[in-house]
Amino acid sequence: MKAFGLLSFGHHALPGQQGMDARQTLQAQLEIARAADEIGVNGAYTRVHHFAPQGAAPMPMLAAMIGATKRIEVGTGVIDMRYENPYYLAEEAGALDLLADGRVALGVSRGSPEPANKGWEAFGYTGEAPNGADIARKKFELFMAAIRGYAVAEAAPLEQQYPRMYQPGTPLPIFPHSPDLDKRVWWGAGTHASAEQAARDGVNLMSSTLVSEADGRTLGELQAEQIVRYRQAWVDAGHDWVPRVSVSRSIFPILSDEDRRQYGLLASGEDQIGMIEPGVQTTFGRTYAAEPDVLIDQLKADPAIAAADTLMITIPNQLGLDANVRILSNFAEHVAPALGWISNTEGPVEGYPLDREL
DSSP, X not given: OOEEEEEEOOOOXXXXXXXXXXXXXXXXXXXXXXXXXXXXXXXXXXXXXXXXSSOOOHHHHHHHHHHHOSSOEEEEXXXXXXXXXXXXXXXXXXXXXXXXXXXXXXXXXXXXXXXXXSHHHHTTOOOSSTTXXXXXXXXXXXXXXXXXXXXXXXXXXXXXXXXXXXXXXXXXXXXXXXXXXXXXXEEEOSSHHHHHHHHHHTOEEEEOSEESOOSSSOHHHHHHHHHHHHHHHHHHHTXXXXXXXXXXXXXXXOOSHHHHHHHGGGOOSSOEEEEEETTEEEEEOOEEEEOHHHHHHHHHTOHHHHHOSEEEEEEOGGGOHHHHHXXXXXXXXXXXXXXXXXXXXXXXXXXXXXXXXO
16 A cells, blocks of 8 residues: 545435435535645545435536645546446546546446445436346446547538538547546456456456455455456556556544544454345455554555555545544554555555566
């Protein structure tokens, strides 16, 4: 690890419930990103969940964060491609990347299980696979082709064009085009196979606080193997640039009695095995909550954190601005330096060399 960021799920209260409502949550998320930028945090990422009181439409938030910050990378973890118009997403992503001057890490994936029954069909999209994996894959391919500048339409006959700009039949790409945006796209991989596919596709790797693999090894050990497989597949594919890799963890540094009261009981001694989808055993990562010296030892022992260039810390966004800024500042000051952290003041994050030995 040489960089860390925050990952917010955007949880908010529904009318009649206690807690921050959607407006307050969005405003707090923006202020957390602003504060994180000043602390030196490298990234501010937002989760995307549909049909739930969580973050759903990331582009307005990402644009707002870009306008409110100077150095921090902004992104998603992850956009559910089942719900997306791939060409409209390409237009939005191109504009965002140009506004951000490349400070974008756009995580996309098939998406996770959700409250709705095939919710993507309510958005107008249908496919054959029960979990929508087939339409997510197709849309991802169309999205990548669009941001890479390939034509996706052709010019109409001259008398039908307004304004008249092209010779009839001219191949037309998506605008605006942001060069190298494809190098800032990440695939959220839940399995070794999907990580290897991400490498073949030529996109960065984003691994969460869980993986859809379970054989008795820890999450860190499973993800470390996933990263090894990803990097080998990347080399085999012959890509000419160095990709980035991120993993996510729930981490709470304890530096005061208040921290201990609020987070001490969250600590779990080991990972858990369960199911997030029927019939698929999943390894869920533990929650770390301890004094800095203990956290440093625990996190150094995690081989996936050592292998990844970026660590995403899932934050309890529903606790508001002050609590989350304290978590980030405590981690930055008391834990991250011992793990090899390089502040955002030192420039954009780069991936580790593919032949790096741990």
